[in-house]
Amino acid sequence: MSQLSRLISILTLLKSKRLLTATELAQRFEVSVRTIYRDIRKLEQAGIPVTTIEGRGYSLMDGYTVAPVQFTEKQANALITAQHLVSQTNDSSFVTNFEEALTKIKSVFRTSIQEKSELLNSKIFVFDSYNEKISSNALSEIQLAITNFNYVEINYRKANDPNITFRKIEPYALFSTNNKWILISWCYLRNTYRAFRIDRIHHFKILNETFQDRKFNLQEYFKTCPFDDK
Structure with missing residues (x-):
């Protein structure tokens, strides 16, 4: 059983109002108690209110329900x-x-x-033939900046350029190509729209200050500024 399947099963058991110990869960799913501890932390990190009752086990917080949504x-x-x-x-x-x-x-x-x-x-596989693997950890925060119109400050390094430049930007849109996320923003350094690969952002800061929407249109941008994936 995969971890995700086990997490869902644990949540289903807890939803039944049962009080379950880590040992009981470990025996049921044939894993170690330490694995169950990690599973409970995963559920907590996902925002599920698991309550630990010292010496007795785990339960869900009173009143917690999952919306009655049905999927085909x-x-x-x-x-x-x-x-x-x-x-x-x-x-x-x-x-x-x-x-x-x-x-x-x-x-x-x-x-x-x-x-x-x-x-x-277990029967789906995705193969990636693109060799370049540069990780990032900024996409979720930048998405919030886009929808809330927050200025962002970034330190950015272009391809084949050892220098890192400081930019203050207005983030407007995202697109993905070759498993890389690209951010289109108004750049105050260049005083025009620029495309930034998120995996080339070395540091970023979301500012509380908000900007006035310039009504950016991604389709119109592509007509005048075709993206060069560098």
């Missing part, structure tokens, strides 16, 4: 497929947030749908 098998399969595609991205913040969200979503799958989705999960 095709919809569940689409989520499983998306999980494999998301795992190919090089931004760890995005992968982490997606996996935490999917853990919550899967907790409302019917048992039959859950079993079939886990079967499909």
